[in-house]
Amino acid sequence: MTTNVQYLEDMPMDLIRIDTRKAYENIHKKITRLELAPGSVLNDQALAEEIGLELKTVREALSLLAHDGLVTFSEQGMYVSEINLAELEQLSELRLQLETFSARLAARRGSPDDLAVLEALRSEQASIAPDEMERLFDLDHKFHQAIAAASGNRHLARALEQLFGQSQRLWYLVLPELDFLPEAVETHLSLLQAINARDGDQAASIMHAHVKGFYDKVKTILSADDR
């Protein structure tokens, strides 16, 4: 008898105090951009002074980041979570599965609004010069998020969000040797075409190759560094 339309998606960040959110965003950026290197010790007091927010606030933000897997607490203190090959292996095998699944579901279930979003992101990405790496990266990230949202599975989107957060650092790590973002523009176009055509198999296979390509490159660079 009743139909219920729920408009609001959960926005947990909205319930967090604004100064904590500020601190969180600030430190998150420092970690993903490797200004705070993986494995480095975090001094909450120094951070509070640097950001210009209270110690209590910074500590709250750090525990949120620990929840995201970007910060690790130990007996000795706090440090930025490590990135190593073993970690990368685990991250990539899960992301590969989930993103492939996400693309398949998006092709099957994506709404016209979802497709409009994907198209807006793709055309914006296509209009950006290849040397504007940060903006291209930001759009790439948003494109993958939008596909996850288009899958219509909230839990899948949330799980992927955490993996994206981890992967961002990898991107900055390999940034100096990166040349595949412009080519990602092509891939995104064919991916979007597959989703538009409701071809789940095609979308899944493009996504699989896309994500695998990324991790393979990162792996090559990381193992070269290890040597």
Added chain:
Amino acid sequence: MTKGPLVLGIDTGGTYTDGVLLDYRSREILAAHKSLTTKRDFSLGIEEVIRQIEIEDPDAIRMVSISTTLATNAIAEGKGKRVALLLIGYDPELIESFSLDKRFATPEYHYFNGGHDLYGKEKQPLDLPAILAKVNEIKDQVDALAVSSYFSPLNPEHEQRTLNAIEKICDLPVVLGHQLSTRLGSVERATTAALNASLLAVLQDFIVAVRQAMERRKIEAPLMVVRGDGTLMSDEFAARTPVETIHSGPAASAIGGRFLSGLDDALVIDIGGTTTDFALIKGGRVTISEEGATVGAYKTSVKAADLLSIGIGGDSHIRTDHEGHYLIGPGRVVPLSYLAHKHESVFQRIKALSKRTWEQSSPDWLEYWFLLREPAESHLKLSARQAGLIELLRHGPLPVPEIIRKLQVLHISQLGTDELFRQEILGRAGLTPTDLLHTDGRFVRWSAEAAEFALQSLCRYQFEEPEVIRDRIWKLMSESILRTTLSFLTRLPELEQANSDENFGEWFFLNSLYAMHPDLATSLNLRIPIIGIGAPAGLLLKDIADKLHSELVLPDHYHVANAVGAVGGSVMVEEEILVYPVFSEAGLDVIAYRVQSKTDSDEIEDLEEALMLARETAAERSLSAAIRSGADQPQVTLSVENDGIDSYRVRARAMGNPRLMR
């Protein structure tokens, strides 16, 4: 002596930041302080107030509540952030033919297809691709986005879909019209959304700054912000709906006046440094303007105290026009008595001026400029003349004619100083009512001698005695306050100063004040007392109360009543739900009723059931939000208002005193 829970009330006004420390249960004021408002960084003035109050035990403070003119000033001075307004389903021709676009509060607005009709039915499909393309195009040129769709309170689907899509393509904050107002006025809703978007960052920075000031003073307590209707909201709520703080200062002062006087019906007149504000207390509450607050040129749909404000205060600039008539305000300046008190050179100059001949003593010499602070280099590109002026004023304040001569310009407008005043790099001082109060000994805090010399110079130029000038100015001020009082109470436009021989209204007004007619007496009788608030109130309002045959009540601590009002309000959350019919495809039969809240909607066949659901949902939501906002055992009142055929507005209001426990 053990005290009950303590609360700290702060009001950041245009001129002063006031603070009071109050024992919440006994209502006893333990400490009060006034300090100058620091517009470039409000937290400085706030921290100064907290410091001066000398709190012995910060742990005893259970709430800090703050009222602020920040939002109002940011709008009036155009200091909000840049906003793009996305209008969905609005008719551009209609809007432009009535010049309604001037009211949107941002020059950047764009029209898109979509929107609903007055039955909540989709008028046109939403053109999401066009919206997203536009957002991509403009996203680097604005700081926030506001979205308002036609009839969105009845059906917010297009606004919500737009938000969901925009959030996926860019990181700008997005404000939705239906979240701020359930009123149907589409232009006001768009304006409100645009203003809210432009104030988001402003108020967030402010709240973070206040919290930091609190933490530096070891105060760990919830922070509340006063709304424009005098109720309180949590700081987090305020950070999302900054537009609701419009008029929070004057509302707080009216509530403070009632709190201190205990009067349930009164006219509240608050004379500050910059403005005089009027509000009405009826049955113990501040009267509210239902049609929405107006700020500057913008009509909003924000509910706020019904009030009127004029640009006359203790620090209003007294000048003369080319015919020698006196003018007061609306500009605010630093009183000369204060400037001379601070600078010996100013005192000496004013003293010398009083000895000069008539030709050498034009009133320009009573206007001083001075340097407030060095301009931050990154902020402003200074012209050579501006830089020269700053260099000149580094050695102390100077009167305008001297500046003109030293910098060899013909007119002050050549110096391009507006921006320097606006950014509070330069300050301006002049003769003010505060100085005149120094000369007749009624209020002496700074250099009464300098005020006396300044008045003498004006006397020489005007060929008038000091008493005559003082009289003129007091008369001008009280007439102006009386005119505004009448127009505030009657809702009639203010009396134009007309020839009283020809205009009956004007004649009646003046005859009631000055008994001009030999035989016919008229009078004004205000049937409620006047509560005077603000430092100059005690000195200026007695005469006004006499003229109105009313009683003037000056409660203890009336000079900081606004800070008291900041803690005197209740925590309130309102939830409104609309119930309206859904028609069959043919459009003739009512097939169900839609129950539309801000976040979701239901369709229910039976009207009674629909209203029941609306009542329950509204009550439940307002109650839980009030508890989350810090209300202590809030009580819910429900009202159902008929809003057209078969349409209803169900409003739940949860209200309670602030929770002061740990």
